[in-house]
Amino acid sequence: xxxxxxxxxxxxxxxxxxxxxxxxxxxxxxxxxxxxxxxxxxxxxxxxxxxxxxxxxxxxxxxxxxxxxxxxxxxxxxxxxxxxxxxxxxxxxxxxxxxxxxxxxxxxxxxxxxxxxxxxxxxxxxxxxxxxxxxxxxxxxxxxxxxxxxxxxxxxxxxxxxxxxxxxxxxxxxx
Amino acid sequence: xxxxxxxxxxxxxxxxxxxxxxxxxxxxxxxxxxxxxxxxxxxxxxxxxxxxxxxxxxxxxxxxxxxxxxxxxxxxxxxxxxxxxxxxxxxxxxxxxxxxxxxxxxxxxxxxxxxxxxxxxxxxxxxxxxx
Numbered sequence: 001x002x003x004x005x006x007x008x009x010x011x012x013x014x015x016x017x018x019x020x021x022x023x024x025x026x027x028x029x030x031x032x033x034x035x036x037x038x039x040x041x042x043x044x045x046x047x048x049x050x051x052x053x054x055x056x057x058x059x060x061x062x063x064x065x066x067x068x069x070x071x072x073x074x075x076x077x078x079x080x081x082x083x084x085x086x087x088x089x090x091x092x093x094x095x096x097x098x099x100x101x102x103x104x105x106x107x108x109x110x111x112x113x114x115x116x117x118x119x120x121x122x123x124x125x126x127x128x129x130x131x132x133x134x135x136x137x138x139x140x141x142x143x144x145x146x147x148x149x150x151x152x153x154x155x156x157x158x159x160x161x162x163x164x165x166x167x168x169x170x171x172x173x174x175x
Numbered sequence: 176x177x178x179x180x181x182x183x184x185x186x187x188x189x190x191x192x193x194x195x196x197x198x199x200x201x202x203x204x205x206x207x208x209x210x211x212x213x214x215x216x217x218x219x220x221x222x223x224x225x226x227x228x229x230x231x232x233x234x235x236x237x238x239x240x241x242x243x244x245x246x247x248x249x250x251x252x253x254x255x256x257x258x259x260x261x262x263x264x265x266x267x268x269x270x271x272x273x274x275x276x277x278x279x280x281x282x283x284x285x286x287x288x289x290x291x292x293x294x295x296x297x298x299x300x301x302x303x304x305x306x
Binding site: 030032033034035036073075101102103104107126127128129131132133134135137138 | 190191192193196222223225235236239240242243261262263264265266268269
């Protein structure tokens with residue numbers, strides 16, 4: 001009995017080493033997924049921010065047609081990187097609405113002129129409030145919202161060329 | 176060299192050009208409400224700088240969340256209601272106060288188990304000394 005107890009510290013130490021090795025190998029996943037998937041988008045109403053685009057409210061998302069809502073900002077670098085992929089989704093027929101986080105008209109206009117403008121409506125979220133409603137933890141993020149306003153999918157981070165297919169299929173599935 | 180200086184110049188977090196929200200860096204007028212809001216903010220995790228509470232973080236999103244918390248408290252919302260609202264959206268992750276649920280029971284039980292184990296070991300010691 002005494003003998004076996006002497007091995008206990010070594011055993012605990014080995015357990016600790018195993019946990020460290022496993023932790024290091026898995027790397028860390030810093031994404032915080034939204035808990036709102038499968039739930040209805042809460043009511044919101046965002047003011048317009050650029051001429052030529054109306055603001056965005058919940059009613060605009062409950063038109064019976066699924067759409068992609070892109071949470072972005074002109075000051076966000078990955079948002080520039082994903083612009084061509086948004087244009088591609090638009091070309092394939094996906095309606096895209098924008099939520100511009102903490103943005104200004106004079107910054108947003110050149111951003112859209114450079115990267116392309118796939119958006120139907122763009123609502124301004126100057127204090128990240130709709131981000132909190134969505135359970136969104138940063139920019140860019142994209143959401144597939146079905147015709148009844150139910151959140152079907154959350155894509156965290158920029159849309160890479162290899163993500164376009166999956167997002168398109170999720171949009172089709174939400175029909 | 177140029178590439179290196181460019182790398183160093185890149186900001187850790189992209190910053191917008193908008194000023195902070197009204198209550199991001201301003202306390203509530205009522206000190207009792209501010210104390211409540213403060214206590215809650217210290218136990219909410221910042222979404223972009225994940226090791227800090229929103230009370231400690233200078234990230235813009237943390238500022239917006241502080242403003243959100245202060246406004247809700249000012250409206251008379253109970254801090255636990257606000258925490259629950261955020262947990263519904265971000266999961267228990269956002270709160271530094273872990274709930275008691277099947278997933279977290281080892282966390283709550285570990286101190287008791289360790290104390291019991293320690294008492295058991297100590298008891299053995301005392302017995303031997305008496306003998």
